[in-house]
Amino acid sequence: MNALHVLSAGMPREIKWAVDGSTSLVLQGYAILPDDIDLLTDAEGAYHVEKAFSDHVVRKVEFSSTEKFESHFGVIKIDGVSIDIMGNLRVFRNGAWSPVQNPGTVKTETIFLDGLEIPVVSVEHQVSTGYLDERLKRGSRRK
Numbered sequence: 486m487n488a489l490h491v492l493s494a495g496m497p498r499e500i501k502w503a504v505d506g507s508t509s510l511v512l513q514g515y516a517i518l519p520d521d522i523d524l525l526t527d528a529e530g531a532y533h534v535e536k537a538f539s540d541h542v543v544r545k546v547e548f549s550s551t552e553k554f555e556s557h558f559g560v561i562k563i564d565g566v567s568i569d570i571m572g573n574l575r576v577f578r579n580g581a582w583s584p585v586q587n588p589g590t591v592k593t594e595t596i597f598l599d600g601l602e603i604p605v606v607s608v609e610h611q612v613s614t615g616y617l618d619e620r621l622k623r624g625s626r627r628k
Contacts (some may be wrong), residue, residue: 488566489521492538493601500533501588504527505571506616512596513608521567525606527587531557531572538563546570553577576614583614587625 489504502531504512506523527536535546538561546559557572574586584590592607 488563488568489598489603490537490601491563492522492524493603495532495537497533497537500526500530500537502530502534503588503591503593503606505574505606505611507570510608510611512598512603512605513594515608521569521572523569525587525591526570526572527589528557528572529592530587531559532572534570535561536560541568543567555582578614586614 489508494526502567503509503525504522505525507515507517507519510517511519511560524534531546535542541561541563542559543562544558544560545558549556549558554571554574555577556574557570559570561568561570572585572587576583576586588604592610593604594607596603
């Protein structure tokens with residue numbers, strides 16, 4: 486979890502962010518193997534994260550849209566771990582786009598890990614969006 490330490494320690498304090506997805510679930514007690522770290526922020530925050538971790542950028546942040554996701558998306562890599570930056574994430578599920586998701590619009594919790602405070606998207610939110618169910622059906626296999 487060294488990547489989380491570097492991420493938390495290097496994150497500018499003015500940026501609202503939270504760990505989302507499978508890593509968030511692991512930090513909240515689920516026994517699954519995450520493929521990466523999903524970092525949820527708002528659109529402006531995504532570009533600030535990229536700037537703060539400019540030495541680690543694999544893919545520059547830009548607005549990106551696929552059949553299933555849209556966000557201000559980029560990737561950084563810390564200690565070999567890919568971190569997907571997602572600003573104002575929207576997900577296409579059950580025939581409709583979700584409302585914008587960022588730390589101001591979803592429920593978050595704080596996890597304490599080795600003396601660090603790590604904001605995470607709550608299990609409750611991940612249940613309400615259907616993500617938890619999808620992730621558990623996929624099991625713990627890696628890509």
